[in-house]
Amino acid sequence: MEKLGPGSDADTLHVLAMIPRDSFPLVVDAGSGIGRQTLALAGRLQTAVHAIDTAAKHLDSLNRYSAQFGIAHLVHTHCMDMADIPANFRDVDLLWSECAAYHIGFPNALATWLLAIRPGGYAVVSELSWLRDEVPEHVRAYFRSGYPDMRTVDENLSIARTAGYEVIATHLLSKSAWVDGYYDKLEPLAHSLLQHPEKAVRAFAAQTLEGIRIFDSAEDNYGYVFYVLRKPEGGTAKGT
Numbered sequence: 288m289e290k291l292g293p294g295s296d297a298d299t300l301h302v303l304a305m306i307p308r309d310s311f312p313l314v315v316d317a318g319s320g321i322g323r324q325t326l327a328l329a330g331r332l333q334t335a336v337h338a339i340d341t342a343a344k345h346l347d348s349l350n351r352y353s354a355q356f357g358i359a360h361l362v363h364t365h366c367m368d369m370a371d372i373p374a375n376f377r378d379v380d381l382l383w384s385e386c387a388a389y390h391i392g393f394p395n396a397l398a399t400w401l402l403a404i405r406p407g408g409y410a411v412v413s414e415l416s417w418l419r420d421e422v423p424e425h426v427r428a429y430f431r432s433g434y435p436d437m438r439t440v441d442e443n444l445s446i447a448r449t450a451g452y453e454v455i456a457t458h459l460l461s462k463s464a465w466v467d468g469y470y471d472k473l474e475p476l477a478h479s480l481l482q483h484p485e486k487a488v489r490a491f492a493a494q495t496l497e498g499i500r501i502f503d504s505a506e507d508n509y510g511y512v513f514y515v516l517r518k519p520e521g522g523t524a525k526g527t
């Protein structure tokens with residue numbers, strides 16, 4: 288896999304360009320995985336990006352890729368929990384996280400990372416979000432077990448404001464970013480594992496295929512939304 292979640296360099300760089308600033312001395316990528324977006328950010332910004340992940344094997348892959356692309360000097364990997372970012376990084380100018388914040392809970396992630404961000408600094412966090420109020424029952428039913436914490440865009444914006452951020456913009460991840468290099472790779476892989484001797488592997492393969500089937504039939508009821516947020520100068524939007 289060239290990426291561990293839905294995403295594309297085109298979307299990453301489009302969102303980066305939505306931020307009304309172009310220089311970020313300290314960039315942290317939370318839940319980087321194998322670092323598709325880490326490499327895109329470091330390449331575009333030509334500045335150091337600190338990639339955080341708890342999976343050492345993902346960071347090993349990222350280190351290999353950054354060397355292949357000739358930007359190893361810009362990519363620094365840290366095998367650690369993204370919940371511990373404030374204990375290890377101060378005055379972050381740009382906190383980036385794609386398809387990963389849900390691991391520690393979107394509201395918790397935003398509140399935790401605010402502590403590490405410099406006043407006037409930015410957070411860009413992508414989160415699976417409901418896009419409509421009326422959602423077909425088969426889609427609701429899948430996510431009742433798949434991701435029961437999924438919220439609407441308005442609910443997530445309210446969470447961001449309550450945490451103390453200003454909302455700068457949102458961006459809906461393109462549909463092709465779900466398919467190209469992700470679902471189109473996962474689908475044949477999952478099919479090949481349906482007869483695997485281990486029950487857990489068979490179940491995971493079936494669940495993956497069901498997720499792809501739901502995506503194909505769900506139209507625009509849900510999507511990955513980038514929330515582009517800013518920590519206000521002199522504190523938070525709550526005035527604390």
Ligand SMILES: C[S@@+](CC[C@H](N)C(=O)[O-])C[C@H]1O[C@@H](n2cnc3c(N)ncnc32)[C@H](O)[C@@H]1O
Nearest residue numbers: 291292318319320340341342368369385386390
């Ligand atoms: C779905 S992948 C997304 C990876 C990458 N951001 C992308 O979009 O391709 C989520 C990543 O979060 C990492 N992760 C999960 N829990 C974590 C935690 N508490 N702290 C740091 N990384 C974590 C996983 O190891 C995995 O690499």
